[in-house]
Amino acid sequence: MPTWDNVPKGQMTAAVLTNPGYSADPSDCFTYSTDYPRPTLPSPEWVLCRVHAAGLNRAELRGRTGAAPFIGEFIIFQKEYREEPPKILGEEFVGEVVEAGSASGFTEGEKVTGFLNGGGKAYDGAYAEFSLSHRRRLYRLPATTKLPWNVLAAVPMSMYTAWGALNLAAGLGERRKKDNKPVVVLIHGATSSVGVWGLLVAKDAGATVIATTRNTEKIEKLKAAGADHVVLEDDIDTEVLKIAPDGVDIVVELVGPDHIARCANLCARRGTAVLVGPLNKNWSAGKFEPFYIPPTRNVSFFTMTNSGPGSEDADVDHPTVEALLSDVVHKIETGVYPQEVVVDKTFALRDIGKAHQYCEENRAVGKVVVTVP
Template sequence: MLAVYFDQPGGPENLYLKEVAKPSPGEGEVLLRVAASALNRADLLQRQGRYAPPPGASSILGLEASGHVAELGPGCHGHWKVGDLAMALLSGGGQAQYVTVPEELLLPIPAGLTLPQAAAIPEAWLTAFQLLHLLGNIQAGDSVLIHAGSSGVGTAAIQLTRMAGAIPLVTAGSQYKLQMAEKLGAAAGFNYKEEDFSEATLKFTKGAGVNLILDCIGGSYWEKNVNCLALDGRWVLYGLMGGADVNGPLFSKLRLKRGSLITSLLRSRDKKYKEMLVKAFTEQILPHFSTEGPQRLMPVLDRVYPVTEIQEAHEYMEANKNVGKIVLELPQ
């Protein structure tokens, strides 16, 4: 099969397509013939040599994919049959023509969605669902500040926040991205390049601050995050795009707010946790992708590239140009 490959860590120019052995499904696994796979920040970090896959995971890039069930491994329970359309949450391996997946980590594709749209759901939407509900304990009426509001996770989190009866606020780096976020349901958006998002958030909330922050930036934002966090607020950290170092009295300032700092990594979670997450998402959220009406959920696709243009796709994401997901199509 063809797979995205790189021989040594470095820039996008190191990526190429290589013929490698097709994997065989093990006990309780399904072989998925991949039609599309979405790009994630983790792919960029892994390519740079800054994010190794978890032990036992494929070293091929790709944390989510959609396609057709090609083969069932021994011990499968009969939920899936050959030919079924499915999308998958992966620890790696999605940017190849085939990938093996534990059968419990496959999700049915909602009616009306294309395979590229489906490929944009598993990693981004399960992450957003986990951050808001399992870690952030979102409640109706909460105000939620979503950093990188036009990213894959951000565009999912806006919609899920609205569905929970809460109020999404976002940060982004351009007026266009803020307008797109507001079309998805953001109550307000702040351009972090032009204003202090912390002061703007406090103004919007009439001084109360936000109940929940979804933060993929980290170090460079800590002071502003604490400043606009409400009393007893929750700050969920799931990325470090702004660095890992903190200089200053983080703990004392956070303690004055009685704030909770919660950290998250989904990729390295064990299979049992991921199964629970996939089951809850499939039952509670997935039906809303097929339901017509104001509450209908939609994955946001920015660009779809043939996998032969993998270098260009990485360059585009590194330039922070995308609103929503970047998807790669695999040859069939």
């Protein structure tokens, strides 16, 4: 449970998880409430925000079923780990500051995005009119942007995860072109929101992108998003090496850790395979052993940094993330990242169950968003 006493102040609209568990209709798991208790600041380092839109994430789908979260999802809040989901799910939001704690560094009225811990599993999340965020995981959006809230909501965590996997874990920006040929990036699970952002970020950096999908109906959408090549799941082991006979420079592995050996074997010399979140909901690498990794290949993992002493916020600091958000918002505004690629579908909060079902049916290519009245 959270380490503070939070006395509610007033009421708010929220999608409440009243019946967690597997259900043929995810809508049966939620109750739309207009009188849910509105939270108050737990300490001067916290901020209360008016949520305008929230992006959906796989952790929330797992939370809705009652599945225990992976402890790494709790980022700076690992001491508050618990297995059961909260009443309000939601890992991220975009909105405005309503009340800022005296030690938060924020002011009322600022446009912000909150990166919440593990889908709100240590405290209520973003499927609500108001949400709490700790100052270390709240970031300013460009004050002058005119982008609609649903587009802004498609950016934060998926974009940052893709950018971090490519740049912080795999060193995309530091890699040299070989024989004047661009760096080759393979995105395994490219139709996910992180996958689409990986495609956009890699192409913007000048890379050649190979995207994968299980669904032939999504091939043209991935090509429209900028993929140079699209390979079907069953053909990866043969078709990728036809495109890149010496292997790929970077693999962004989104399907699951149990594909780690396969990823490493597709890498070129000094190539890097980066594990991210498991679309297949499997956190285990199975019988994999470290000595399976070829000595001239690398395997890494990317998520937001966890709690700990010293430089635990390195590369998640406000100047780094806010500059990145500003750059990405500008590129959406100028069409470098097309809005129709960034956002797949928008639902109203009242229809959160339908949004979950849409995600679980793997119908999206990109981000699914809910708007909050």
